[in-house]
Amino acid sequence: METFSKAMINYNKEGLNKETLIDLYKSMLKPRLIEEKMLILLRQGKISKWFSGIGQEAISVGVTKAMLAEEYILPMHRNLGVFTTREIPLYRLFSQWQGKASGFTKGRDRSFHFGTQEYKIVGMISHLGPQLGVADGIALASKLQNKNQVTAVFTGEGGTSEGDFHEALNVASVWQLPVLFCIENNGYGLSTPTSEQYNCKDLADRALGYGMESHIIDGNNILEVYTKVSALAEDIRENPRPVLLEFKTFRMRGHEEASGTKYVPQDLLDTWAKKDPLENYQEFLKNEGILDEALEVKFKEEIVHEINEHLDLAYAEEVIIASESEELNDVYQNHLYQEVSPNKKTEELRLVDAISEGLKQSMERHDDLVIMGQDVAEYGGVFKITDGFVEAFGKDRVRNTPICESAIVEAAMGLSISGIKSVVEMQFADFVTSGFNPVVNYLAKSHYRWNQNADVVLRMPCGAGVAAGPFHSQTNEAWFTKTPGLKVVYPAFPYDAKGLLASAINDPNPVLFFEHKALYRSIRQEVPTDYFTLPLGKASLLREGNDVTIISYGAAVHWALNTLDKHSNIQADVIDLRSLQPLDTEAIYASVKKTGRAIILQEDSLFGGIASDISALIMENCFEELDAPVKRVASMETPIPFINQLEDQYLSRDKFEGELLKLLAY
Numbered sequence: 001m002e003t004f005s006k007a008m009i010n011y012n013k014e015g016l017n018k019e020t021l022i023d024l025y026k027s028m029l030k031p032r033l034i035e036e037k038m039l040i041l042l043r044q045g046k047i048s049k050w051f052s053g054i055g056q057e058a059i060s061v062g063v064t065k066a067m068l069a070e071e072y073i074l075p076m077h078r079n080l081g082v083f084t085t086r087e088i089p090l091y092r093l094f095s096q097w098q099g100k101a102s103g104f105t106k107g108r109d110r111s112f113h114f115g116t117q118e119y120k121i122v123g124m125i126s127h128l129g130p131q132l133g134v135a136d137g138i139a140l141a142s143k144l145q146n147k148n149q150v151t152a153v154f155t156g157e158g159g160t161s162e163g164d165f166h167e168a169l170n171v172a173s174v175w176q177l178p179v180l181f182c183i184e185n186n187g188y189g190l191s192t193p194t195s196e197q198y199n200c201k202d203l204a205d206r207a208l209g210y211g212m213e214s215h216i217i218d219g220n221n222i223l224e225v226y227t228k229v230s231a232l233a234e235d236i237r238e239n240p241r242p243v244l245l246e247f248k249t250f251r252m253r254g255h256e257e258a259s260g261t262k263y264v265p266q267d268l269l270d271t272w273a274k275k276d277p278l279e280n281y282q283e284f285l286k287n288e289g290i291l292d293e294a295l296e297v298k299f300k301e302e303i304v305h306e307i308n309e310h311l312d313l314a315y316a317e318e319v320i321i322a323s324e325s326e327e328l329n330d331v332y333q334n335h336l337y338q339e340v341s342p343n344k345k346t347e348e349l350r351l352v353d354a355i356s357e358g359l360k361q362s363m364e365r366h367d368d369l370v371i372m373g374q375d376v377a378e379y380g381g382v383f384k385i386t387d388g389f390v391e392a393f394g395k396d397r398v399r400n401t402p403i404c405e406s407a408i409v410e411a412a413m414g415l416s417i418s419g420i421k422s423v424v425e426m427q428f429a430d431f432v433t434s435g436f437n438p439v440v441n442y443l444a445k446s447h448y449r450w451n452q453n454a455d456v457v458l459r460m461p462c463g464a465g466v467a468a469g470p471f472h473s474q475t476n477e478a479w480f481t482k483t484p485g486l487k488v489v490y491p492a493f494p495y496d497a498k499g500l501l502a503s504a505i506n507d508p509n510p511v512l513f514f515e516h517k518a519l520y521r522s523i524r525q526e527v528p529t530d531y532f533t534l535p536l537g538k539a540s541l542l543r544e545g546n547d548v549t550i551i552s553y554g555a556a557v558h559w560a561l562n563t564l565d566k567h568s569n570i571q572a573d574v575i576d577l578r579s580l581q582p583l584d585t586e587a588i589y590a591s592v593k594k595t596g597r598a599i600i601l602q603e604d605s606l607f608g609g610i611a612s613d614i615s616a617l618i619m620e621n622c623f624e625e626l627d628a629p630v631k632r633v634a635s636m637e638t639p640i641p642f643i644n645q646l647e648d649q650y651l652s653r654d655k656f657e658g659e660l661l662k663l664l665a666y
């Protein structure tokens, strides 16, 4: 082994005892030796992919050592040292990498893509940036529950270019959340050097723009990392606030092992090789008389023995046997619906009032339920659903957010990780696109991947017919009904909206709750005054008849009813789906088998909408009983236009009558 002059890194061991100094050494040695073993296994074709953190161990280890065991850490793909320092048994890590059951994802996700509540680690999703907003949510929970805990989250310098980074830092600063944002600046994001990633000297300087404190730390100096982060963490526990840390380091190997380092200038690699965090520290400990050759060999032998023993355990473990039912069972967290029957006393409410009342009663029932959204606090939300909520529940629980849909969905995920339910109001369903990634990739996949539910309801004011143009009129449920892991509820009446919202909030899974804007103030109904629930996944049969089955949801239900009002001779079953995921196929099949004809009316444009799936389901399950082809009626294949004569033409509303008559005449 080459020896290095201790001048390459200046160590200051002041205030640290010998045990701590040795412990830090052993803690860095372990991930290094595991990695060396992994590189051999990779060459032998025994593992599939490896992201090396060699040369960056001081950051993972130093930060983790500075945290308390009950504090959450959100690592990235090069942070093996976080997992080993949290003392996860190695065979579980090896099983995870081999896709075996003793890992953390039952073979459903690879490498470091997992979390574990047992070790208070929340692993990444591939998209990198969302981790940062999730850390905000966990830190918010710590504040709301007065836990005085710090949350540490990692990102590479490449990940700081994502919008999630900006959103998460901004929210953390506005809300003064106790988060340590740890940037590991290792020179390259895949093949992209820092000069092509960002155009400022130090990423730490970005903190200024967010009104946040920041520090630059030598990421290769374990003692600097450990002492500085320990002091900061202690201070943040007392004075909650976010802090941005930029750790200067270098990626010594390829982005992942197969991709090599051809694009990295050799002199850079040579310079940083001299600053190796482990070898320099080892040299320092020897010079200080704390470590000697014999002890070094002993430690290495112990760790190598542990690695081999645990590798044998993992290799001996049976491979996963695929089971369809087990896979399907884990997409959603099991939840036993609790029926709360409606009381007798009713009042006439508009849809908007019923949602507001239902939400308020859920806030009373779940005393830690948090509402987040733009302008939802004093202003009461743009549709006034949360009017008066701040007075009733306080600003901790009714939270105005900056305009940052991604960070807020991610924060809701973080709250759920800490056991807190939340409702997020999208100001308009259209804007969910700005938070689309965390909805479909984080909330939807989390339970399936590592058994972590996302106890979040996204309220989605949606729909056309209000002359609001292409960006305030969409009914975008189809983007979500096709994503396993999400539930989608879409009431058409005040009574249903109130009961279903209560159930959506009780359900521990992520639920998108669509509220049609055009119905908010136009539809009235007698609604029970007290809290009550209705089951998700149950359609309601609004009218009964033998001629035809009309299937619809949302505003289109009212279009269908209005059409029938004009034709008293048509005897139709009218099914209001109320919930699209889960879908009440039983109600659909029972009706179609009775009538022999089915027409599905949706407000969304035709292609890829849920009407297409329902149509296919009917063909597959009721073909023998059909007297006519199933008909889908939907809006035009264009964006939604603004002016009423164009919008009227766009909508399926006025086409329905003709199509219904044609179907009946078939």
Ligand SMILES: Cc1ncc(C[n+]2csc(CCOP(=O)(O)OP(=O)(O)O)c2C)c(N)n1
Binding pocket: 078, 126, 127, 128, 155, 156, 157, 158, 159, 160, 186, 188, 189, 190, 251, 255
């Ligand atoms: C949203 C997104 N875009 C692209 C990628 C592909 N990708 C994975 S890691 C990576 C580079 C990340 O660089 P950095 O954040 O600096 O972390 P490092 O790998 O250097 O530790 C890229 C481009 C991705 N995973 N997610």
